[in-house]
Amino acid sequence: MTTTKTAATVRGVRSARDPNLLRLLVMLVFVFVLMTVLRPNQFATIASFNSMMRQFPEYGIMSIGISLAMITGGIDLGVVGTANLSAIVAAKFLIGTVPRGAPPAQVVPYLIIAVLLSLSVGLACGTIAGTLISRFNIPAILATLGTQQLFTGIAIGITNGRPQSGLPLLYSRIGNTEFFRFVPLSFMIFFIVAVSVGIMLSRTRFGTFMYMMGTNPRAARYAGLNNTSIILRTYMISGLLSSVAGLIMMARANSAKADYGAPYTLQCVLIAVLGGIDPNGGFGTIGGVTMAILILQFLSSGLNMFNNISNFYRDVIWGGVLILVLVFNKLLSWREERRAVRKSMN
Amino acid sequence: MISLGRISKRSEPYVLAAIILLSLLIQARSGQFFSGNNLVDLARSLIVPALFSVGCMMVIVSGGIDVSFPAIASLAMYVTDKILLASNYSGNVILAYAISAGLGLLMGALNGFLIGFLRLPTLVVTLGTSSLYTGLMFGAFSASASDVPPAIARHGKEILFTATNPTMGLTSNMPSQILILIAVLILAFLLLRYTMLGRGIYAIGGDETAAERAGFNVRGIKMFLYCFVGVLAGITGIARISMMTYADPSTMLGMEMTVIAAVVLGGTRVTGGMGSLTGTILGVALMTILSNSLILIGIPTYWTRVFTGAVIIIGTGVTAHQTIATRRRRAQSQKAAA
Numbered sequence: 001m002t003t004t005k006t007a008a009t010v011r012g013v014r015s016a017r018d019p020n021l022l023r024l025l026v027m028l029v030f031v032f033v034l035m036t037v038l039r040p041n042q043f044a045t046i047a048s049f050n051s052m053m054r055q056f057p058e059y060g061i062m063s064i065g066i067s068l069a070m071i072t073g074g075i076d077l078g079v080v081g082t083a084n085l086s087a088i089v090a091a092k093f094l095i096g097t098v099p100r101g102a103p104p105a106q107v108v109p110y111l112i113i114a115v116l117l118s119l120s121v122g123l124a125c126g127t128i129a130g131t132l133i134s135r136f137n138i139p140a141i142l143a144t145l146g147t148q149q150l151f152t153g154i155a156i157g158i159t160n161g162r163p164q165s166g167l168p169l170l171y172s173r174i175g176n177t178e179f180f181r182f183v184p185l186s187f188m189i190f191f192i193v194a195v196s197v198g199i200m201l202s203r204t205r206f207g208t209f210m211y212m213m214g215t216n217p218r219a220a221r222y223a224g225l226n227n228t229s230i231i232l233r234t235y236m237i238s239g240l241l242s243s244v245a246g247l248i249m250m251a252r253a254n255s256a257k258a259d260y261g262a263p264y265t266l267q268c269v270l271i272a273v274l275g276g277i278d279p280n281g282g283f284g285t286i287g288g289v290t291m292a293i294l295i296l297q298f299l300s301s302g303l304n305m306f307n308n309i310s311n312f313y314r315d316v317i318w319g320g321v322l323i324l325v326l327v328f329n330k331l332l333s334w335r336e337e338r339r340a341v342r343k344s345m346n
Numbered sequence: 347m348i349s350l351g352r353i354s355k356r357s358e359p360y361v362l363a364a365i366i367l368l369s370l371l372i373q374a375r376s377g378q379f380f381s382g383n384n385l386v387d388l389a390r391s392l393i394v395p396a397l398f399s400v401g402c403m404m405v406i407v408s409g410g411i412d413v414s415f416p417a418i419a420s421l422a423m424y425v426t427d428k429i430l431l432a433s434n435y436s437g438n439v440i441l442a443y444a445i446s447a448g449l450g451l452l453m454g455a456l457n458g459f460l461i462g463f464l465r466l467p468t469l470v471v472t473l474g475t476s477s478l479y480t481g482l483m484f485g486a487f488s489a490s491a492s493d494v495p496p497a498i499a500r501h502g503k504e505i506l507f508t509a510t511n512p513t514m515g516l517t518s519n520m521p522s523q524i525l526i527l528i529a530v531l532i533l534a535f536l537l538l539r540y541t542m543l544g545r546g547i548y549a550i551g552g553d554e555t556a557a558e559r560a561g562f563n564v565r566g567i568k569m570f571l572y573c574f575v576g577v578l579a580g581i582t583g584i585a586r587i588s589m590m591t592y593a594d595p596s597t598m599l600g601m602e603m604t605v606i607a608a609v610v611l612g613g614t615r616v617t618g619g620m621g622s623l624t625g626t627i628l629g630v631a632l633m634t635i636l637s638n639s640l641i642l643i644g645i646p647t648y649w650t651r652v653f654t655g656a657v658i659i660i661g662t663g664v665t666a667h668q669t670i671a672t673r674r675r676r677a678q679s680q681k682a683a684a
Contacts, residue, residue, distance in 0.1 A: 075469070132659060132663065136663045136666055136667065137666045137667070137669075137670055138659070138662045138663055138666045139616045139617070139662070139666070141411065141469065141616070142606075142607075142610060142616055142658065142662045143659065143662065145603055145606065145607065145658060146607070146655050146656075146658035146659035146662065147655065147659070148603075148655070149603065149607075149651050149652075149654050149655030149658060150651075150652060150655030150656060150659065151655070152651055152655075153649065153650070153651030153652030153653070153654065153655050154652055156648050156649075156651060157646075157648045157649045157651075157652055160646075160648050161648055266473055266476075266477055269470065269473055270473070270474070270477075273470055279467040279469070279470050280467065311485075312480075312481050312483075312484035312485035312488075313481060313485040314481070315477045315478070315480055315481025315484070315485070316477075316478055316481030316482055316485055316486075317481075318474075318477050318481075319473075319474045319475060319476070319477030319478030319479075319481060320474075320478055322470065322473070322474035322477070323460065323471065323474040323475065323478070326460070326464075326466045326467075326470060326471065326474070327460070327464060327466070330464050330465070330466060
């Protein structure tokens with residue numbers, strides 16, 4: 001009885017103090033309208049939506065993984081390394097075992113094994129990171145910095161840094177399926193991941209525990225939570241999600257390589273912060289993160305439609321947006337604090 | 347009197363032991379480690395990460411973390427390079443260092459303002475400015491590998507001495523930039539040891555609130571710290587391109603991870619308040635040996651990153667374990683006293 005009550009209050013408090021979602025929605029609509037007005041024939045077209053839906057799931061899923069780690073007060077800088085390593089393991093397995101020119105029906109079991117193999121590599125990577133953080137008390141930022149080097153290093157080592165290509169055709173054909181000739185499979189996977197992680201965070205005990213631990217780990221421990229197991233499970237989920245992203249990258253590129261998606265780490269942290277995840281832990285929702293993903297995708301696809309704007313301006317805009325959002329949130333919270341103090345004085 | 351137990355609680359002896367073991371191993375396997383040219387080569391590749399590590403260590407001691415210094419160094423050196431090339435400058439290299447340091451100061455000041463005055467989280471801020479600066483470099487200046495002005499090229503050819511390896515017939519030159527490293531180390535040592543500012547950096551890292559109540563100007567110290575890192579990065583940028591004798595905008599990008607790893611490996615506590623220059627330099631030396639000399643014992647370069655990752659994890663794990671063990675021992679002795 002009491003637990004459900006506290007959980008409900010925590011949830012109530014969280015949604016009440018989330019004006020961030022509304023702000024993100026305004027920003028999303030603004031970017032969308034801006035791009036539509038500036039590039040009317042290119043931006044708001046079916047073809048451009050289709051290509052956007054193909055682009056964001058891979059880093060979107062990794063952003064959700066990083067967001068989970070940040071909610072518990074940590075960070076996971078190893079997502080890209082995990083994604084590439086698990087994709088490479090799957091690719092090596094497929095290239096090594098599937099006989100050349102085998103009929104599709106014969107390839108399917110190999111594909112299932114490859115996917116399971118890749119997911120378990122992701123889970124193992126997450127377990128390693130989670131164990132280092134929760135059992136050995138290494139600060140998350142360093143532990144995952146180390147695992148990022150380690151996983152990327154292993155990926156380079158077992159491939160000699162070369163791309164792994166020559167996957168069975170069926171893999172990329174399944175991976176690039178489009179429902180109704182419009183909705184890519186990767187988008188469906190992203191949708192399922194976002195919804196189920198969202199439900200996990202807002203409707204399950206474990207989700208509430210994650211927020212409680214992220215707000216104040218010591219208080220959480222005294223309240224009887226098993227912090228070690230919460231941290232471990234969080235990074236395991238993040239590792240699992242990274243391997244899903246890795247499988248999507250492998251389908252899109254039709255190969256796997258140790259340094260695919262290198263700039264995604266920064267981008268994912270940016271998305272999480274923009275989406276309202278507090279870098280100190282305890283706050284943020286998947287809804288916010290999803291909107292941040294869409295904002296960034298609209299911005300970058302829109303900018304791509306201007307031929308005279310260099311691709312590198314995207315870095316400038318992302319860095320600039322990240323800092324502006326931080327400053328804006330800070331000023332806002334200062335104003336709120338001041339208002340609260342004034343109210344308490346009256 | 348220094349007791350053995352006291353020594354074993356610090357990390358420097360462990361890092362030193364690891365360096366000695368590793369060098370003996372490489373020497374035994376290849377016979378090439380203690381040759382003059384290999385040692386000079388190591389010193390040469392140590393200069394840039396060591397220069398970075400001094401600023402990085404001070405930031406971590408203050409309880410923060412900075413990942414933007416390679417971006418600052420790259421943008422500062424690239425703009426300086428372009429300015430000097432465009433103005434056909436042929437004078438002394440000191441001007442190059444001055445311009446680059448000034449640009450670094452400006453970029454560091456932005457970090458300092460956001461972190462010191464707005465109290466924003468250091469990792470996210472520096473990730474953001476890092477992206478901003480590299481984007482500016484490649485976008486606004488459409489940077490690509492370019493020539494260096496004569497002043498920098500001449501500076502790059504200043505050599506202190508040359509070491510030859512009689513068996514292999516290889517020679518290696520000790521670049522004059524090592525003098526800059528020595529000067530920076532002395533300056534940082536004096537700053538951290540003998541000035542109120544330096545003690546303030548440790549105080550903030552130990553407990554920010556306590557430091558503030560004790561009268562330290564926390565904002566001012568943080569502002570100074572990130573400006574100092576910026577200046578240092580600007581200088582490092584010029585040192586790097588003068589040693590390479592061409593300005594490659596991406597040569598330093600991505601170094602932040604190994605530098606942070608080296609600093610932490612050298613015993614700097616990630617949560618702040620503890621760290622020494624000796625440990626930092628030992629950490630950098632270990633990382634440099636790992637990345638330079640593994641090839642001497644037949645480990646392909648592809649595997650270097652696995653070793654870097656493993657060293658980071660083991661090194662930070664040992665440090666974290668020591669902190670907890672000390673805390674537990676202290677709690678026990680307190681209980682015993684009561």
